[in-house]
Amino acid sequence: MRVGIAILSYKRCDITRHTIEQVQRHTKADHELIVVDDGSPDNTQNMLEELGVAYIRGPNCGVVWNKNRAIYYLHEMRHCDVVILLEEDTFPMEDGWEQAWIDGAKRWGHVNLAPSHWPLNDRIGGTGTVSNPIISRYVTGQCCSFSREALSVVGYLDTRFRGYGHAHVEHTTRFLRAGWGGYIKSGRDHNFYLIRSPLKVTCLDKPPPVADYSKNGDVFNSIRHDHIHRWCWRDEEEMAVFHTSFSTLSRSGIPVPTISKRQWFLSDNTDQNLVWDPETQVVISTPDKKDERPRVIATVSGETVQFKVLRDQTFWMTWEQPGEALLKEKRSEAATFKLIYGKNGGVGFFYNGLFLCTDHNFNDHIVLSRPEMKNWEVFHFSGFSDLEQPNNNPMRSDRIQDWPL
The missing domain is CATH 2.80.10.50 (Trefoil (Acidic Fibroblast Growth Factor, subunit A))
Incomplete structure (x- = not known):
């Protein structure tokens, strides 16, 4: 069983460092850790070099591209059986935190976080364990996991989304359409599987960019019935820009894609x-x-x-x-x-x-x-x-x- 964990970062050097340290301290299963940075203009790259952590760094293209870099590396290049994505403002507080995410991916193909700061009063059912996940009509992207089989069918986040909002929801909805991570009722009600986890989510005081959210809502509505699988680029240009990120792997002794x-x-x-x-x-x-x-x-x-x-x-x-x-x-x-x-x-x-x-x-x-x-x-x-x-x-x-x- 090959497990890959990716920490996604942008312009939060100190917070990213803390999350790296917490993941290293509390993760007990054999795993491969990669930090994926979206071209942070701060000291993040120097910090990663100092810690000696393997990392991918590309030009600033937004959260969709950064998550796709992480999935591509762990799924296509490292052939992980389970991929866990963790945003830099979310970190584990207990040993063995990763096991539920591994088990959840193996059982359901894709699971998402039931954050402790969510009241979940409107949950449809479930307790948040792997065997009995919370069923919710809402989903968030602070932490999630995927099985290799599910990723092979559903693929990546859609690069037509720019900035904040809707991309993770649309991605997860495609897993539901393919039979993983929840179910769709009456052809339109999306019910997502969420699990509770000893993760602390920080940086909750920053409001989302409303303009991005509105534009991405239009994108969501226009593509919601497209085919399930998406690749992580849509043309030659996106492919070129996407692959520029992986040259930094050579610093960690990892072969760089040709x-x-x-x-x-x-x-x-x-x-x-x-x-x-x-x-x-x-x-x-x-x-x-x-x-x-x-x-x-x-x-x-x-x-x-x-x-x-x-x-x-x-x-x-x-x-x-x-x-x-x-x-x-x-x-x-x-x-x-x-x-x-x-x-x-x-x-x-x-x-x-x-x-x-x-x-x-x-x-x-x-x-x-x-x-x-x-x-x-x-x-x-x-x-x-x-x-x-x-x-x-x-x-x-x-x-x-x-x-x-």
Whole structure:
């Protein structure tokens, strides 16, 4: 029995540290622990390095992406029989706390927390044990567990949700539709299985962002009858951004997925390809999909990106500040950009206080010039570089549509 526990974190360094220590102190079953951080701008990464804890860290993409990173790692890469997700503000207070979550996943496929701060006056039944879980029409995501079989059928949280609200409920509802974690009565009443656990939930004084909740409510209603299984990305671009997170595993001696080191072609916010123009010695975007000028290639490593072009040899790119691109023969001379995930999709490239931008007022030149990421600063990954795409590669971009989404 392989058990995986993931602690999800964002911008709560001290709280995350305490939860890690509590999990290490009170977990008695053999397990694998991973901390999954959503690009916290505080001292979280240094703290994790100091503690020597295995961790995954990606660009800030929100709670849906962060939970999917955790599930993907423990389910797809480590092949865990039981996956337990624990938010950083929720920690165990008693030894052996994990056993109920293991047993609950094995018995019901998926179970959620019955928080001690919930009155549960409107519960339908149950006492909160594994054999007799509380039946509730409400569910929360502070702690939950999954069996391998259930995850294989239902998959991941839907990436159409952005920010706070509804994503965990929709995910859990799909488990009910597949026969795990509760039941649906009369085709519309969702009854979730919750278990009591010696977990303390903190940080309850922060109100949820109402705007996110409302938008995600619309998403929930629009997708509630979609197919049950979802993958953790919906297109090549999301796949590219998703896999940038796993490069940090190498620091813990864990093999990094090959796809985390892929190289990508790029397009701008109008779907024009980025190419190097040898005549004018600049990077531009072009609408001609058959343009034979060298395409710009993004080499992604974790949260950082460098750019190159292939001519008679490989040339790496740096940028004047602000200004146009320059070619360099040595990779050590290339500019290293930070990868920023856009709130509405796409990515931005940030370097020394400025974003790359497609200047549509200046012949679609790609320049380093803008301090904020708006429309012209959005780019898209548009497929693997040819040199990185062997014909027998199951992750080829032209096969994406064959995957369950």
